[in-house]
Amino acid sequence: xxxxxxxxxxxxxxxIPVTPSKSDVPVGxxxxxxxxxxxxxxxxxxxxxxxxxxxxxHFPIGAIDRLNLxxxxxxxxxxxxxxxxxxxxxxxxxxEKLEKDKVKSGVNEAIVTGTGTIDNRLVVIAVMDSNFxxxxxxxxxxxxxxxxxxxxxxxxxxxxxxxxxGGARMQEGVxxxxxxxxxxxxxxxxxxxxxxIITVMTHPTTGGVSASFASLGDYNxxxxxxxxxxxxxxxxxxxxxxxxxxxxxxxxxxxxHGQLDAIIHRKDMKEKLSLIVELxxxxxxx
Amino acid sequence: xxxxxxxxxxxxxxxxxxxxxxxxxxxxxxxLSSEIEKLERRLQNLEEEIYFNLQPxxxxxxxxxxxxxxxxxxxxxxxxxFFELHGDRVFGDDEAIVGGIAKYKGRPVTVIGHQRGKDTxxxxxxxxxxxxxxxxxxALRLMKQADKFNRPIICFIDTKGAYPGKAAEERxxxxxxxxxxFEMGGFTVPIICIVIGEGGSGGALGxxxxxxxxxxxxxxxxxxxxxxxxxxLWKDATQxxxxxxxxxxxxxDLREMGIIEGIIPEVRGGAHHNVEEQSKIIDSVLEKxxxxxxxxxxxxxxxxxxxxxxxxxxxFEKEPTxxx
Numbered sequence: 297x298x299x300x301x302x303x304x305x306x307x308x309x310x311x312i313p314v315t316p317s318k319s320d321v322p323v324g325x326x327x328x329x330x331x332x333x334x335x336x337x338x339x340x341x342x343x344x345x346x347x348x349x350x351x352x353x354h355f356p357i358g359a360i361d362r363l364n365l366x367x368x369x370x371x372x373x374x375x376x377x378x379x380x381x382x383x384x385x386x387x388x389x390x391x392e393k394l395e396k397d398k399v400k401s402g403v404n405e406a407i408v409t410g411t412g413t414i415d416n417r418l419v420v421i422a423v424m425d426s427n428f429x430x431x432x433x434x435x436x437x438x439x440x441x442x443x444x445x446x447x448x449x450x451x452x453x454x455x456x457x458x459x460x461x462g463g464a465r466m467q468e469g470v471x472x473x474x475x476x477x478x479x480x481x482x483x484x485x486x487x488x489x490x491x492x493i494i495t496v497m498t499h500p501t502t503g504g505v506s507a508s509f510a511s512l513g514d515y516n517x518x519x520x521x522x523x524x525x526x527x528x529x530x531x532x533x534x535x536x537x538x539x540x541x542x543x544x545x546x547x548x549x550x551x552x553h554g555q556l557d558a559i560i561h562r563k564d565m566k567e568k569l570s571l572i573v574e575l576x577x578x579x580x581x582x
Numbered sequence: 583x584x585x586x587x588x589x590x591x592x593x594x595x596x597x598x599x600x601x602x603x604x605x606x607x608x609x610x611x612x613x614l615s616s617e618i619e620k621l622e623r624r625l626q627n628l629e630e631e632i633y634f635n636l637q638p639x640x641x642x643x644x645x646x647x648x649x650x651x652x653x654x655x656x657x658x659x660x661x662x663x664f665f666e667l668h669g670d671r672v673f674g675d676d677e678a679i680v681g682g683i684a685k686y687k688g689r690p691v692t693v694i695g696h697q698r699g700k701d702t703x704x705x706x707x708x709x710x711x712x713x714x715x716x717x718x719x720x721a722l723r724l725m726k727q728a729d730k731f732n733r734p735i736i737c738f739i740d741t742k743g744a745y746p747g748k749a750a751e752e753r754x755x756x757x758x759x760x761x762x763x764f765e766m767g768g769f770t771v772p773i774i775c776i777v778i779g780e781g782g783s784g785g786a787l788g789x790x791x792x793x794x795x796x797x798x799x800x801x802x803x804x805x806x807x808x809x810x811x812x813x814x815l816w817k818d819a820t821q822x823x824x825x826x827x828x829x830x831x832x833x834x835d836l837r838e839m840g841i842i843e844g845i846i847p848e849v850r851g852g853a854h855h856n857v858e859e860q861s862k863i864i865d866s867v868l869e870k871x872x873x874x875x876x877x878x879x880x881x882x883x884x885x886x887x888x889x890x891x892x893x894x895x896x897x898f899e900k901e902p903t904x905x906x
Binding site: 378379380381382384385387435436438439442464466468469470471472473474475476477478480481482483484485487488503504506507508509510511512524525526527528531532535536538540544545553554555 | 746756757760764765805828831839884891892897
């Protein structure tokens, strides 16, 4: 019975366009920028850290690619990969969706955590992956973040988190909401012990994630153009009955409104993070 | 007059009928006392049947009842010498959150809570109990003050959510809520939170990180409103009833998930039937909690709060050998 409730109305017929779309390019060789619509060689794009060379659009990247961009080669050691989501609300289709996303994203949850080095300085790093359930935060995401923070506390090293999330994971209901408290309380303890917290908000960082750990860095950074905010644009427009400006809730908007320390281009990310970490290791290095 | 709710209709109808019969007995010279007695017995059974089997959607309606007691109502009954304090010292005073100092059984405490309006005019002033960042920042200011002067903090939660508006975003709604969650983790005084109506998502949690969290029997606590869930799940907000049933948002659900420490019983039919009586029930729970927490040292209070939240979550942990 419950299944009936959740089943989506499936379309009976597929519509097939008569003429093939003009921008068709062989899959893989060329990539079109969704922002400026210009096409470029995928190889070239990859060499440019997945940033459009024409308009600087930052393509969303997965957690593994991100780790490769930021950490010293071969230094990453994953933590807590053994944690997997349950289905606490017996949500129809939830388990299947998780399995599908594991294949799609190449990661087993919406976050990957571990230790690694940036220019030979050890850090604990957590990277969210928006390809997995829109990076939404359920029990596993919360638990992995908490454990990563505790690890950083134990090792006395900086904690760096890259956020990319639509917010709390609805399929886990109020348990997801409570992960906001769990992660924030863990950061507080780490902070009280003198721990360094760096957050980098990437596209998108909204809802419960933006209203918890993402905003709690000693330094809050963001990638250019990233969507960052608490409530969804549509909800706000419906509430205030007003059309919002295009740049509303972008990283640039947040910088202007005093919510960010800086916006960092992806190509400079490692260098800047390295500098921040270095500036905090004065006198503490062996 | 207490406004009736949909599921109460059979009770109201029966009550009306009994009333009519009584009127007839008074006016005309017929004795209907046996019929009245029968109906009154039936009314009693019916009330028990309905009020003891409240469904999630019924509770949502009670939680949102326009006459449901608010933070200030409970403050009146539970505390002496409440002194309201205003403003976040940065931007303004958000009346969607009230706070101040008061005496509880002679002991100084800090009280904070979401505040809905009683009528349209007051609701506009209080933004229907949906705070802006300055509301959370006022709450934080008062909590820091409580921490400094070693006063317990008591929070009443009752909001549909943090206000989803343009100005709220511009002033950092996310940061304001996040900051409260963070700081509430570190206070060295007891924090007791009571969900008295709607616990709407991050906007509720923003003053809801405590050593003890209680929910009134007919209150709800959820990551998204039933309407919001329905519009995402089935693209249809009118399916809210279904969503309420599947999202596990009642006090019993939260108790089972280990999120809250206890359920505070309500007077029959809901708190709005008798605020005074309801306050007495809350009072006994609050007093006991405060006494228990007063045995903990400052470090233990932080530790206990940390452990409480660290434990929340349902997941599966494979043996390390199972990972390829």
